[in-house]
Amino acid sequence: QVQLVESGGGVVQPGRSLRLSCAASGFTFSSNGMHWVRQAPGKGLEWVGNIAFDGSSEYYADSVKGRFTITRDNSKNTMYLQMNSLRAEDTAVYFCARYVGDMGLDHWGQGTLVTVSS
Amino acid sequence: EIVLTQSPGTLSLSPGERATLSCRASQSVSSSHLVWYQQKPGQAPRLLIYGASSRATGIPERFSGSGSGTDFTLAISRLEPEDFAVYYCQQFDTSPWAFGQGTKVEIK
Numbered sequence: 250q251v252q253l254v255e256s257g258g259g260v261v262q263p264g265r266s267l268r269l270s271c272a273a274s275g276f277t278f279s280s281n282g283m284h285w286v287r288q289a290p291g292k293g294l295e296w297v298g299n300i301a302f303d304g305s306s307e308y309y310a311d312s313v314k315g316r317f318t319i320t321r322d323n324s325k326n327t328m329y330l331q332m333n334s335l336r337a338e339d340t341a342v343y344f345c346a347r348y349v350g351d352m353g354l355d356h357w358g359q360g361t362l363v364t365v366s367s
Numbered sequence: 368e369i370v371l372t373q374s375p376g377t378l379s380l381s382p383g384e385r386a387t388l389s390c391r392a393s394q395s396v397s398s399s400h401l402v403w404y405q406q407k408p409g410q411a412p413r414l415l416i417y418g419a420s421s422r423a424t425g426i427p428e429r430f431s432g433s434g435s436g437t438d439f440t441l442a443i444s445r446l447e448p449e450d451f452a453v454y455y456c457q458q459f460d461t462s463p464w465a466f467g468q469g470t471k472v473e474i475k
Contacts (some may be wrong), residue, residue, distance in 0.1 A: 284464075286412075294404075294412065294455050294466040308462040344411055351418055353402035353459060357411035 251275040251356040253345050258361030261335055269330040269361060271345030279303070279323040282348035285330050288342035288360075295341070299348065300328065313339075335365045369394055373467035379475040386443040388470045390456035395436045397452055400459040403432055403441045407452045415454070416441060433460075446472070 259271040271283065286298040298309040300319045307319045310357035318331040328345055342362050368394040380386055390401070398419040403410040414423040416432035419439055429444040443450055451474050456467040 259399045286466075291468040293453075294406070294457075296457070296464050296466060299464070310463050310465075331436075351459070352423070353414055353417050353457060354404075354412070355414045355417075355423065357413075360412055 251347065253347065253356060253358035254326070254360035255343060255345050255358045258363045261345075262367050263336060263365055265335055266333045267335060267363060268332070269343055269363070271328040271330075271358060272322045273326045273328070276347070278326040283319075283321065283328045284346045284348055284354055285319060285328075285338075286344045286346060286354070286357075287363075288344070289338075289341040292341075294326060297330070307325065309341070316336075333362070335363075337365050339363065340365045356362070368463060369396060369433055369465065371458060371465060371467035373454075373456060373470045375470060376468070377396050377473060379470045379473050380446055381475045382446050382448055386441075386446055386450070386472055388441040388454055388472075390434075390439040390467050391443070392437045392439070392458060396439075396458045396460045398435050398439075401432075401434070402457050402459070403437050404455045404457065405450075405452050406455065412455065415473050443472075448474075 252274045256274045257338040300307045316334045321328040335354045342360040345362045346357045349355045372391045374389045401419040403416040406412040420432045431442045453469045453471045455469045
């Protein structure tokens with residue numbers, strides 16, 4: 250069955266960097282675009298960005314553009330979110346999700362918590 | 368940038384009642400690119416409806432979606448205890464692929 254497992258979250262100081270991973274299994278990872286979505290404590294869902302199935306293109310929310318970078322390694326069935334210049338407002342649970350064309354995001358990981366605090 | 372506005376913010380209903388949730392887009396969205404998710408506390412979102420009106424795998428028939436252009440609706444015909452949750456719409460027409468702010472369906 251499809252499984253997505255995020256890792257790499259933790260507590261980090263403002264201005265520092267953190268890299269999240271999303272390990273995929275149970276499907277042909279290289280066939281699907283992938284997305285990152287975050288949720289600040291007690292708030293709604295915020296789309297962060299996505300990467301094409303082959304890594305050829307990425308798109309980002311304005312709130313993270315220039316600071317966050319999404320990459321993937323299809324040989325390792327893993328997607329990454331490199332987060333630089335972190336701010337307090339980046340504190341959130343970060344979810345990765347599989348994109349299936351017009352079906353949207355059909356499978357999600359359990360999320361990993363990132364806390365930006367001094 | 369397309370902005371999705373969901374209403375109401377909170378819907379207080381009793382089990383067995385019908386729920387009607389609205390998602391309004393700031394500009395026209397292709398029906399093929401409008402989806403709905405359900406999220407329960409401490410859980411990841413779950414895909415409910417895609418293409419504005421198609422139920423995802425395993426979603427009960429009491430959930431239905433409709434709409435076109437800028438106005439979309441999620442309806443739950445008879446609320447079951449497990450349906451009390453937060454519901455989000457999302458569009459995949461134009462990046463950024465933003466979510467609506469969510470509608471919480473709570474027990475009255």
